[in-house]
Every structure is written in C-alpha cells, then in structure tokens.
Amino acid sequence: MENKPNHITLQNFTTESGVFYSVLNLSFQVFGPELNTAPIVLVNHALTGNSQVIGKNGWWNDLIGENKTIDITKYTVLAFNVPGNGYDETRIENYLDFNARDIAKSFVEGIKFLEIKKLYAIIGGSVGGGIAWEIAALEPKITKHLIPIATDWKSTDWLIANCFLQEQILNNSSKPIEDARIHAMLCYRTPESFKSKFQRTVNEELAIFNIESWLCHHGEKLQKRFQLSSYKMMNQLLKTIDITRNRGSFEEITSKIDADIHIIGINSDLFFTADENKSTYQEIKKYKNNVSYHEIVSIHGHDAFLIEFKQLDNLLQNIF
Incomplete structure (x- = not known):
C-alpha cells in the first residue's frame, strides 16, 4: 500500500x-x-x-x-x-x-x-x-x-479560541511543535480519558507523573515528523471553517x-x-x-x- x-x-x-x-x-x-x-x-x-x-x-x-x-x-x-x-x-x-x-x-x-x-x-x-x-x-x-x-x-468561538492559543504557542514558544501538541492533546481527549489511562500514576525513573511523560512523548513524536509551517497551516484551516x-x-x-x-x-x-x-x-x-x-x-x-x-x-x- x-x-x-x-x-x-x-x-x-x-x-x-x-x-x-x-x-x-x-x-x-x-x-x-x-x-x-x-x-x-x-x-x-x-x-x-x-x-x-x-x-x-x-x-x-x-x-x-x-x-x-x-x-x-x-x-x-x-x-x-x-x-x-x-x-x-x-x-x-x-x-x-x-x-x-x-x-x-x-x-x-x-x-x-x-x-x-x-x-x-x-x-x-x-x-x-x-x-x-x-x-x-x-x-x-x-x-x-x-x-x-x-x-x-x-469554527465555533471555543474552537477559534483554542486555535488562537495554538498559534500563540507556534509563534512564541522555544519548542513550538512540542508545546502546541501538548496543549492540543488536552483538546483531543477528556478528563475521564486521562483518569482511566493514568490513574495519577508516576514514572519513577523520570520522577514525573505518567500523564506528563505521555504528553512529552506525543510532543517529541510530532516534532520529529511534522514541520512548523505545516502545523501553522493546518491550525489556520481549523480556525477558518465556515x-x-x-x-x-x-x-x-x-x-x-x-x-x-x-x-x-x-x-x-x-x-x-x-x-x-x-x-x-x-x-x-x-x-x-x-x-x-x-x-x-x-x-x-x-x-x-x-x-x-x-x-x-x-x-x-x-x-x-
């Protein structure tokens, strides 16, 4: 394929x-x-x-x-x-x-x-x-x-607001793709989803919560395969559906x-x-x-x- x-x-x-x-x-x-x-x-x-x-x-x-x-x-x-x-x-x-x-x-x-x-x-x-x-x-x-x-x-006001925050991160962060992705994951999942998956467990090795290491992992993974200009483009489209x-x-x-x-x-x-x-x-x-x-x-x-x-x-x- x-x-x-x-x-x-x-x-x-x-x-x-x-x-x-x-x-x-x-x-x-x-x-x-x-x-x-x-x-x-x-x-x-x-x-x-x-x-x-x-x-x-x-x-x-x-x-x-x-x-x-x-x-x-x-x-x-x-x-x-x-x-x-x-x-x-x-x-x-x-x-x-x-x-x-x-x-x-x-x-x-x-x-x-x-x-x-x-x-x-x-x-x-x-x-x-x-x-x-x-x-x-x-x-x-x-x-x-x-x-x-x-x-x-x-695009609703709520969606536009989140896209606006995404754009702020993409334009101002020192790790734009990673940080924007971490925020985005909070829009894509729910409190219940995180609760069932992580149960407040801790990653002993890194001394951080598993939810934190999972979010960092998603940020790093996207950073390796996605371009900043692409993220900005797709975020702009999400904001302008009408x-x-x-x-x-x-x-x-x-x-x-x-x-x-x-x-x-x-x-x-x-x-x-x-x-x-x-x-x-x-x-x-x-x-x-x-x-x-x-x-x-x-x-x-x-x-x-x-x-x-x-x-x-x-x-x-x-x-x-």
Missing part, C-alpha cells in the same frame, strides 16, 4: 483573501481499483494526517482496506494532501493566505482534473470533515453521501446540497461538541429529509473517531 503521492499542478489559483498563486502543487494517493472504475470515496485527512490513509503508516487502517468498512475491493479511495501539510515536500510559509474553503476549492479542482464526474462519498474527521462541508457547499451535486465526523460546518462566510444563510447553502448528509458526533468531544452537531442536524432537518445524526459514545473525546472503530463501523455499514 505504500504508493507514492501523485502530483497535479493547479494553475492561477487565487485564494479567497485575494492572494494569487501562479502554481499550487496538489498531491494525492489512490487505493483500490483505478479511478473511474468503481465508486469513489474521497477521504479528507485531519490536522497531522496526510494522503496515506492505509498501509504501513496509514492513519485509518481500522476503517479502510480490504474487507474493512470502506472496502477497497469495492470502492476506490482517493485522498488529497492539504497543500502545505508537508507530506509532499510542498511548504507554504504564508499560511494566513489560506482558509478552509481555499483548500476545498483546490480539492474540487483536483477532482475535475482527474475527470471524476461524481463521488460516492466524502468522509473526513475533524478539520478534514470541515473541508468536506466546504466542498459540498462549493459543489452541491458533487457527492451522493457527505459524512462529516467529529467536526462542524463552522460555509456561510460571504455567502448567504446556512439554510440557503445547505438546502442546495444534494447529498445524503450523515452527521456523526462524539458525546464527549470537547473540541467539536455534540451539542453543536445536534443543533446543525435539527436546523437542516427542517427543510431537508435526507439528513441524519448519529453519535459515538466514548470517554475519549474528540480522538474517539480514531479509537472507536467498532462503533464507527456500525454507523457507516449501511452506507458502504
């Missing part, structure tokens, strides 16, 4: 903030049958993810693969890299040039370049799910199923989306709360009947979409 990313060069790309890129590199990977020979599922990666959804370093192996929930003997899986995520050597230093919609626009251009007429599904967790919402708002007929997981169609910006009302935009919308929340998510997802569902349900809301029940918070595979499989098996 370790196929190298393919590259598309997007010409004359203007971001929503009016910044012109004469060329923008967009890379992608394909798993399963060749493009346009089977139904295509677009998978959008989250903050530290990339197009390697399955294989040795795949981040969604439990969900996608041969005879898995998304079965690559039946579906073609397509995954783009967010330009600037660092996986394909593309660096974007001016991360403030971009917002989540710009990335959605680049993915739409990539889909057109690959001559894909219609997707079977777009699925993504966290910021990847936010970009999925943005794609559906840009191209309301592009997919049969829209599956945003542990995400929302907008399908209504400069566009019109939420109802106007979502009522045009053809897809069956399957919203999946997590009951303990501190980052993209279940309450926000429920109110999104209640709102859309007023004028669109092909929308559903389901919830993963977990003590683990936001990261549950990468942990609770049995539940996710149950929620998705009717679609796939």
Whole structure:
C-alpha cells in the first residue's frame, strides 16, 4: 500500500483573501481499483494526517482496506494532501493566505482534473470533515453521501479560541511543535480519558507523573515528523471553517446540497461538541429529509473517531 503521492499542478489559483498563486502543487494517493472504475470515496485527512490513509503508516487502517468498512475491493479511495501539510515536500510559509474553503476549492479542482464526474462519498474527521462541508457547499451535486465526523460546518468561538492559543504557542514558544501538541492533546481527549489511562500514576525513573511523560512523548513524536509551517497551516484551516462566510444563510447553502448528509458526533468531544452537531442536524432537518445524526459514545473525546472503530463501523455499514 505504500504508493507514492501523485502530483497535479493547479494553475492561477487565487485564494479567497485575494492572494494569487501562479502554481499550487496538489498531491494525492489512490487505493483500490483505478479511478473511474468503481465508486469513489474521497477521504479528507485531519490536522497531522496526510494522503496515506492505509498501509504501513496509514492513519485509518481500522476503517479502510480490504474487507474493512470502506472496502477497497469495492470502492476506490482517493485522498488529497492539504497543500502545505508537508507530506509532499510542498511548504507554504504564508499560511494566513489560506482558509478552509481555499483548500476545498483546490480539492474540487483536483477532482475535475482527474475527470471524476461524481463521488460516492466524502468522509473526513475533524478539520478534514470541515473541508468536506466546504466542498459540498462549493459543489452541491458533487457527492451522493457527505459524512462529516467529529467536526462542524463552522469554527465555533471555543474552537477559534483554542486555535488562537495554538498559534500563540507556534509563534512564541522555544519548542513550538512540542508545546502546541501538548496543549492540543488536552483538546483531543477528556478528563475521564486521562483518569482511566493514568490513574495519577508516576514514572519513577523520570520522577514525573505518567500523564506528563505521555504528553512529552506525543510532543517529541510530532516534532520529529511534522514541520512548523505545516502545523501553522493546518491550525489556520481549523480556525477558518465556515460555509456561510460571504455567502448567504446556512439554510440557503445547505438546502442546495444534494447529498445524503450523515452527521456523526462524539458525546464527549470537547473540541467539536455534540451539542453543536445536534443543533446543525435539527436546523437542516427542517427543510431537508435526507439528513441524519448519529453519535459515538466514548470517554475519549474528540480522538474517539480514531479509537472507536467498532462503533464507527456500525454507523457507516449501511452506507458502504
């Protein structure tokens, strides 16, 4: 499964903030049958993810693969890299040039370049799910199923506040990636998750609490494989999800989306709360009947979409 990313060069790309890129590199990977020979599922990666959804370093192996929930003997899986995520050597230093919609626009251009007429599904967790919402708002007929997981169609004040703190750390810390990751882990998990995992135990060798050594380990691990510019870029996208910006009302935009919308929340998510997802569902349900809301029940918070595979499989098996 370790196929190298393919590259598309997007010409004359203007971001929503009016910044012109004469060329923008967009890379992608394909798993399963060749493009346009089977139904295509677009998978959008989250903050530290990339197009390697399955294989040795795949981040969604439990969900996608041969005879898995998304079965690559039946579906073609397509995954783009967010330009600037660092996986394909593309660096974007001016991360403030971009917002989540710009990335959605680049993915739409990539889909057109690959001559894909219609997707079977777009699925993504966290910021990847936010970009999925943005794609559906840009191209309301592009997919049969829209599956945003542990995400929302907008960045809430709470999310923007945490992204603001992340940016402060990334710009001001002497160990920016490590320190930002330590803070982020507190958004991705919950007090109950930490309690069940650590029970206030101590690492005798280091004379610190095990929770502390675990957080340091996650910080160091990310520092080794992730670039500062990539972290800043992904954090900026997380902060700028909003399908209504400069566009019109939420109802106007979502009522045009053809897809069956399957919203999946997590009951303990501190980052993209279940309450926000429920109110999104209640709102859309007023004028669109092909929308559903389901919830993963977990003590683990936001990261549950990468942990609770049995539940996710149950929620998705009717679609796939």
